[in-house]
Amino acid sequence: MSLKIYNTLNRRIEELIPGGVKKDNIEDYPVVTIYTCGPTVYGYAHIGNFRTFVFSDFIRRYLKFRGFKVNHAMNITDVDDKTIKGAAANHVTLEEYTQKYTDIFFEDLRTLNIEPVEHNPKATESIKDIIDILEKIDEAGMLYEKDGSLYFNISKFSEYGKLSLLDKREIKSGISFDADEYEKEDVRDFALWKAQKEGEPFWETPYGQGRPGWHIECSAMIRKIFGTTIDIHIGGVDLIFPHHENEIAQSEAAYKEKFVRCWIHSEHLLVDGAKMSKSLGNFYTLRDLLAKGFSPRSIRYLLMSAHYKKQLNFTFEGIKQADQALERIDNFIVRLIDRKGDGENLEVKSFTDKLIHEFIETVDNDLNISGGLGVFFDFIHKINLMITDDKISKKDAENILAALKILDQVFGFIFFENEVEDPDKDRIDKLVDERIRAKKNKDFSRADEIRELLKNEGIILEDTKDGTRWKRKK
Ligand code: AMP
Ligand code: ZN
Numbered sequence: 001m002s003l004k005i006y007n008t009l010n011r012r013i014e015e016l017i018p019g020g021v022k023k024d025n026i027e028d029y030p031v032v033t034i035y036t037c038g039p040t041v042y043g044y045a046h047i048g049n050f051r052t053f054v055f056s057d058f059i060r061r062y063l064k065f066r067g068f069k070v071n072h073a074m075n076i077t078d079v080d081d082k083t084i085k086g087a088a089a090n091h092v093t094l095e096e097y098t099q100k101y102t103d104i105f106f107e108d109l110r111t112l113n114i115e116p117v118e119h120n121p122k123a124t125e126s127i128k129d130i131i132d133i134l135e136k137i138d139e140a141g142m143l144y145e146k147d148g149s150l151y152f153n154i155s156k157f158s159e160y161g162k163l164s165l166l167d168k169r170e171i172k173s174g175i176s177f178d179a180d181e182y183e184k185e186d187v188r189d190f191a192l193w194k195a196q197k198e199g200e201p202f203w204e205t206p207y208g209q210g211r212p213g214w215h216i217e218c219s220a221m222i223r224k225i226f227g228t229t230i231d232i233h234i235g236g237v238d239l240i241f242p243h244h245e246n247e248i249a250q251s252e253a254a255y256k257e258k259f260v261r262c263w264i265h266s267e268h269l270l271v272d273g274a275k276m277s278k279s280l281g282n283f284y285t286l287r288d289l290l291a292k293g294f295s296p297r298s299i300r301y302l303l304m305s306a307h308y309k310k311q312l313n314f315t316f317e318g319i320k321q322a323d324q325a326l327e328r329i330d331n332f333i334v335r336l337i338d339r340k341g342d343g344e345n346l347e348v349k350s351f352t353d354k355l356i357h358e359f360i361e362t363v364d365n366d367l368n369i370s371g372g373l374g375v376f377f378d379f380i381h382k383i384n385l386m387i388t389d390d391k392i393s394k395k396d397a398e399n400i401l402a403a404l405k406i407l408d409q410v411f412g413f414i415f416f417e418n419e420v421e422d423p424d425k426d427r428i429d430k431l432v433d434e435r436i437r438a439k440k441n442k443d444f445s446r447a448d449e450i451r452e453l454l455k456n457e458g459i460i461l462e463d464t465k466d467g468t469r470w471k472r473k474k
Helices: 047-065 081-089 094-111 127-139 214-226 237-255 286-291 296-305 316-337 346-363 369-388 394-411 425-440 444-456
Strands: 004-007 012-015 032-036 070-074 143-146 149-152 189-195 210-212 230-236 260-266 269-271 459-464 467-472
Touching: 004 260, 032 047, 032 214, 047 070, 047 230, 047 260, 047 269, 047 286, 047 296, 047 394, 070 214, 081 094, 094 286, 127 143, 127 189, 127 214, 127 237, 149 237, 189 214, 189 237, 210 214, 214 237, 230 237, 237 260, 286 296, 296 316, 296 369, 316 369, 316 394, 316 467, 346 369, 346 394, 369 394, 425 444, 425 459, 425 467, 444 459
Parallel strands: 032 070, 032 230, 230 260
Antiparallel strands: 004 012, 143 149, 149 189, 189 210, 459 467
């Protein structure tokens, strides 16, 4: 089995070959170098942004699960038109303003159980690296200066447009443009370095005072951190043009070697058919959803469970379904932990081996996580039937839990929490017992009162044929 991923650059699904040289075993490959375009820290990231970051986390986790070693960077854009404007409007320095949203962003990543990556370079801390690459592009004769700003001359880079498949006729160079974000209809020479404007932060460079354009930071950081061609570059589909097209132009013009082997772009999170975005105002932040009572792992599950090449329409109904899927998993875990009885069923061992094998086979095919979850839920269904038939011993249950822990290295949303004692266990057990007695004595109002009391504390009761179980809602 080998991992195959759709490469936007070549428009086809290709085997991932870290370092570019095919090996017989995954362990023989060099460390996989990965770069994810990170957030612009001018406000709370919305859950559309987090779809991309959860996806990036899934790729990282899946590669590790498959036995690859990873070296992963994600930048923080802390100087651009939007951050400068935000800082000025709030009468604080650029640093104060961006640090606040950077901290919030990392807190949100932790809430969503997104693993930290090895490098988080900031644009403002990479100015020297940016000047280095500007000098290289200059030596290659592909930039020009106008009114103190520097622009990339796209007509000099013959492969301009290869990622976003721009028609050669569309490429009209000579018209330069300062904005960082623009549409395909506006193919232009883009700003590498922007001359200082009144009241704006600036840095001294051999090219005068100014600040970097948005696109140059990623090219500069990738060179600084990895030194050469990287294996994987990740971002949302909206970044294909112009951002990633421009990253390729800058890096390949400067260093004359392939910039990225595999470009992976994830589809958008939509609201009523439109991209969730700050400019449309149709967005929810993670904190908006938590305040509505949704749990972080339901949001993680929702964002992660759709195939990355499919647009995902955000609805509250969708989060509720994610909640239900997680509840099925939680109940399964509880049933496994409750198992008693001796012996070991060899059939169960073959089912868990098959689970892992089929999961890999499915997800290896262009990161098909939705298919992988299908394999997982089929397994739960099968084992649940066996539990009902009393065919799962304590040892079998332990073997299954061990397999689930392996899968959760990728998922990051399973709770094995019932293995840990709740600090309030005694008091809750007593109330649960009292409720059972009340029901026996036909004191239904006291029974309901206890259920309500526990519910207000976030504890859910489940009446099963084996008695009443309780669990804390996450
Ligand atoms: P930004 O902070 O705007 O630079 O965006 C950070 C990341 O979020 C980029 O990779 C974008 O492609 C991605 N992104 C923005 N909006 C959405 C959306 N609605 N759905 C998925 N990803 C998005
Ligand atoms: Zn980037």
